[in-house]
Amino acid sequence: MADGSQQSSAQAATAVQPTRAASEASGSSAAHSVDAVKIYGRGDTAVRALDNVNVSFDKGRFTAIMGPSGSGKSTLLHCVAGLDRLTSGQVYIGDAELGALTDRQLTLLRRQKVGFIFQSYNLVPTLSALDNIVLPLTIAGHKPDGPALDEVVRITGLGPRLRHRPSELSGGQQQRVAAARALVSRPDIIFADEPTGNLDSRSSAELLDFLRHAVSDLGQTLAMVTHDPLAAVRADRVVFLADGRVVDEMTSPTADTILGVMRHLGD
Ligand code: ADP
Numbered sequence: 001m002a003d004g005s006q007q008s009s010a011q012a013a014t015a016v017q018p019t020r021a022a023s024e025a026s027g028s029s030a031a032h033s034v035d036a037v038k039i040y041g042r043g044d045t046a047v048r049a050l051d052n053v054n055v056s057f058d059k060g061r062f063t064a065i066m067g068p069s070g071s072g073k074s075t076l077l078h079c080v081a082g083l084d085r086l087t088s089g090q091v092y093i094g095d096a097e098l099g100a101l102t103d104r105q106l107t108l109l110r111r112q113k114v115g116f117i118f119q120s121y122n123l124v125p126t127l128s129a130l131d132n133i134v135l136p137l138t139i140a141g142h143k144p145d146g147p148a149l150d151e152v153v154r155i156t157g158l159g160p161r162l163r164h165r166p167s168e169l170s171g172g173q174q175q176r177v178a179a180a181r182a183l184v185s186r187p188d189i190i191f192a193d194e195p196t197g198n199l200d201s202r203s204s205a206e207l208l209d210f211l212r213h214a215v216s217d218l219g220q221t222l223a224m225v226t227h228d229p230l231a232a233v234r235a236d237r238v239v240f241l242a243d244g245r246v247v248d249e250m251t252s253p254t255a256d257t258i259l260g261v262m263r264h265l266g267d
Contacts, residue, residue, distance in 0.1 A: 028058050028059050029056045029058060029059065029092075030094065030188050030189040031056075031080050031091070031093045031094070031188075031189050031221075032054075032055065032057065032091070033054060033086075033089060033091045033092075034089055034090045034092075035052050035053075035054060035088070035089040036053040036054070036055075036076070036079060036080075036088075036090070036091060037051060037053075037086060037087045037088045037089050038084070049072045049244050050075055050076055050079065050089075051244035051245050053072075053089075053241075053246055054246065055076070055080075055239055057080070057189060057221060059188075060221055061215065061236045062211065062212065062215040062222045062224070062235045062236045062237075063235055063237045063239060064224050064226055064231065064232035064234075064238045064253075065226070065238075065239050066229075066232055066258065066261075067240050067241035067265065068262075068265055071243060071244065071265075072244040072245075073241055074193055074225060076225075077191050077193055077223065077225050078193075079091055080093075080191070080223070081110070081114055082106050083110075085098075085099065086099060093109060093113055093114065093188060093189065094188055096109055111139070111140065112140075112185075112187075113189070114190070114191065115181075115182030115183060115185065115190035116182055116190070116192075116193075117179050117190065117192040117193070117195045118178070118195070119193060119195065119198055120198070121166070121171075121174040121175050121177070121178040123166040123174055123177060123181075124166075125166055125167060126165070127165070127166075128162065128164060129158055129162045129165075129177045130153070130162040130163065132166065132177050132181055133149075133162075133177055133181045133184055134181075134184060136184060136185045137184060137185055142185075149184060152180050152184050152218075153180065155180075155213050155217075156179075156210065157176070157210075158176060158177065170203065171203060172199050172202070172206055172207065175195060175198070175203070176207055178195075179211060180210075183214050183218070183220060186220070188221065189221040189223060190220060190221065190222045191223050191224075192223070192224040192225070193224075193225045194227070195207060195211075195224065196226065196228055196231050201230075204230070208231055211224070215236075222235075229258040229259055230255065232258050233253050233254060233255050236252070237250065237251045237253070238253045240262075242265050247265070248261050
């Protein structure tokens with residue numbers, strides 16, 4: 001057993017060492033994990049969903065997380081975002097080590113520093129699109145900042161539909177509202193879990209345009225789990241997981257290079 005864990009540690013370290021070292025040296029990491037392990041269950045039925053993951057999400061960059069089904073993508077996202085706790089290792093958002101925080105501190109940190117976009121849009125049905133977008137600010141007791149809000153609203157491309165309720169919007173429009181809601185408080189990092197999973201190809205492209213714009217023009221940091229190469233290709237960097245480990249990564253991905261790695265991983 002000791003041999004097995006040494007081997008996985010060494011493999012994970014080899015896979016990500018340059019990125020991790022570079023980010024830590026320059027302080028450019030919005031969030032990162034150190035030897036992250038997550039085990040679900042116990043005994044014979046235990047599943048090692050994360051197996052010594054060292055990964056860093058650089059500030060102002062769009063990182064996609066890919067890998068076969070069951071490779072640990074969602075678990076990694078949830079643990080780094082502070083929605084779930086590790087079995088061992090550490091995750092940091094900025095300088096804050098999440099394992100050292102109480103549940104209440106973690107809730108506050110998520111509210112202040114993290115944005116989320118899920119596959120299901122999770123909008124409040126009784127509120128207009130605009131009121132949904134500003135909800136995080138309203139909850140925090142902040143007044144929406146005019147120009148910053150205008151910019152976020154502008155890039156949603158929703159125009160007159162801002163006064164509509166979610167049920168009066170298409171799926172693609174609802175997801176752009178959810179993305180704008182994640183962006184409006186300008187969090188240190190946005191985590192997106194299969195955000196295009198329920199969208200047709202045109203709506204996916206529109207959402208990805210929005211996300212790309214948020215990173216390139218507003219300097220947002222974004223980490224996105226996806227199984228879709230056409231979504232991942234919009235990222236600056238793709239990290240590949242298999243069996244709970246980081247096994248590859250690339251910058252400036254193309255559909256071909258992504259598909260090449262995914263085929264190799266057996267997806
Ligand atoms: P992915 O997002 O890449 O499909 P997941 O992170 O959802 O992978 O799952 C990684 C592994 O952990 C899988 O083997 C999955 O069955 C297992 N797993 C995920 N969540 C739980 C859970 N709550 N309880 C037990 N096993 C889980």
